[in-house]
Amino acid sequence: MKTAWSSLPHNIPGDYLKIRIENSNLTKLHQRAFTTNGACALESLWLNFNKITVMNVKSLEGLHNLTELRMQGNELRSIPWTVFLYTPRLKILDLKHNRLEALPENSLHHLPALTYLDLSFNQLTVVSNDVFLSSPHSHTQAGGRRKEGGADVVLALHDNHWLCDCTLKGFVDFVTSINQPFILMNPYLTCSGPSAKAGKFFHELELKTCLKPEVATTQVNITLPLGANITLRCLVKARPDPMVEWNYSLKTIRQFTESQLQVSDDTINSALMIPSIHLADQGLYTCTASNVIGTSFVGIQLNVLSSNTSFSMFPAVTVASTRVNASISTRIAKQTVDGVTVAWNAVTENPAETWFAVHFGRYDSQEKELHYVGPGINSYSVTALLPATKYEVCVSLQNRPARQKQCVVFVTRSGLNEAEKRWRLIHIIVIVCVMVLAAATGMCICVTDFRAGYRDHRAGFGERSRTEDKGLKQSDRQGTFDSLQPAGDGGLCRDSGDDEETRSEHAIQTSVSVQL
Structure with a gap:
């Protein structure tokens, strides 16, 4: 029947054998949607071209005689497959033209009588072959013979968004070598991605097994003079394509350019370009690659030499520069109950390349937190401080100890004022x-x-x-x-x-x- 219902009526007679509700505003199937009046003799249920997005896990409870369920043209993104525990006699399940994105491995476990399953025109990308091989329909007797009286199952799986990489290998092998009890309505399944395989049929593919990323580099330890340009590289081999990322100590302050080149189907060349290196750029650079199988990484040590420094194998924070002259005055710019903002005025020989070090901690503690601030920045904020506590903050040039004139001592406000x-x-x-x-x-x-x-x-x-x-x-x-x-x-x-x-x-x- 055609109706503008937005919900199902509560007085559906229990002796109906077939119900057809189409082109309505129905969006949800609530618990015991069709058996509120007790036992139900319903055998056929058509709910096509509605706006159903949600099925309650007990929405089909009481429909023990149901043999046909058609829900094409709705907006379902997922199905609670345990809902079919209440429909042991269901033979026809039509879910085409929905938005299904996944098919769990236990999807067919509660459909022992199924003979027709239509999942075409959905948004499926990856499906495990265990969905079908572990279902009740594929079980055979000892010796590999099928059970007597076992019915064939017709599958409609075409026109989905299949991602043809190694994660789909098992399903592609199942489709290309399919045999009874499964029969494909349309055996010409095509790939939607990746771009190199888009439009190809399954039977044209030769997919390889998945591979955990393997990361390698020829640049393990590099030493360059101050101001030189350098490009760090790592070679990543993985299936499926991994996510490659470079990590280094000053990444949040100096974000260098990263690029990737696809060398082959399963190999990527990743590069990190560092222009005009500074002493602060010295340190360990890590190339990390990860995919669904695992994660791997490799490290590259970068050392920077200048005319007034000696060779060092350690990060720049341990290298001292004694010829840089600067005058720094520090003050408290803003203070709250649990935070403070410190500001400073600095006169240096080269402001565009001068880095600062902020030493912060409790006044009575010998250990202070150390934070580096880049050129052009003259303030730093700290939060989550203890109330009514004495702190000390000092600002100095990077890699140089702070002098007493560059420090400020303050006491945080009491947290009891509001009380x-x-x-x-x-x-x-x-x-x-x-x-x-x-x-x-x-x-x-x-x-x-x-x-x-x-x-x-x-x-x-x-x-x-x-x-x-x-x-x-x-x-x-x-x-x-x-x-x-x-x-x-x-x-x-x-x-x-x-x-x-x-x-x-x-x-x-x-x-x-x-x-x-």
């Missing part, structure tokens, strides 16, 4: 809360006293004559809570007699409470 600020804020909040509670309590007492005085005031009204009714109403309006003054009122009413003095004192107390 102290939080505690102060908590204290302020507590004090404010106490003040608010005290003010509310005082108001409550004030209102209580006012009510008692007001009852006495009303009782006094009953003893007055009716001729003073108009004066009593004016006194009543002036005696309300809203008319109380901050200080100096004469009372809540102007009655004469013994109670007037008592009520006046009470009104003054109430006024004072309101002021507070």
Whole structure:
């Protein structure tokens, strides 16, 4: 059926034998997608040309009678092959025109009744021949005879992105010498890469077994004068093609040009070009090659000679230069709780080629970390420092010890500042809360006293004559809570007699409470 569903309905009848859902927005098959109402008699399931990208590992649970599953034209990149544990009778599995990239060795272990498998028009690059040779269909009886009643399996594997190098040798041998029970729908499988083999048929190939990289060089130890140009080379033989990389101590600062030349199908000539070598370039250069089989490397020692240095077999960090004059002033440019940035001003004879050494460590420690900084850089940052700790940082010319004037001593900030600020804020909040509670309590007492005085005031009204009714109403309006003054009122009413003095004192107390 054609539908715009984005998910499967939950009320699929259990007596359906065939379901066909195509050209919908369905993207996922959830757990027990077709058996939510119990046992299912489903035998044929067509889910072609949807947008399915994910299959739950239990999405086919309960479909014990399923014999045909077609899911071509979806967007599957992988299949949880254990999902077929719940479909032991499945014979036809159509997965063409998806985006499958791999086929695990145990893919067919849970498909004992399979007779047709279509994986064409996917993105498979490498498949092991063990996928088919270790499947239940290839098992034979003793003596090499096939099991009686065993059915043939038709395979459609064409139009994939086959990478025809040594890693595909086993599968190519399987395809070119295929026999029962497997039958290829299209035996003309072609290579997509590497470029030298693109477009070739499998039966035209003669692939070799894979080989761990073998790295060699004729330049084991080289000595050159300062300013000379040099190209270091290594020869790598490997199958499949390896990744070749040069490593040296100043790679993060001085990145030299690397190049590779394909000498033959399995041999690469790698070169590292170093222009106008400096003393800092002296050291060990390593050529490393790695592929899926393993890793190998070879080292080349480069020694640099100048007119004022003697021959040395060690890296430049151990060679001292005594004729370089420089003036360096060091300062702390920026400091945080756990880091510092040191900056320096240097006056040298050749600023474009002057390297600096930054010595950094705890003040009470004899061992200091050593970092090299290239020409044109006049700052260096260090992080992850301990709080409230005394450190020393010195800047000197490379290969020369630092003098006392080139050092700065500093103490990192305490890491408790923020905590102290939080505690102060908590204290302020507590004090404010106490003040608010005290003010509310005082108001409550004030209102209580006012009510008692007001009852006495009303009782006094009953003893007055009716001729003073108009004066009593004016006194009543002036005696309300809203008319109380901050200080100096004469009372809540102007009655004469013994109670007037008592009520006046009470009104003054109430006024004072309101002021507070």
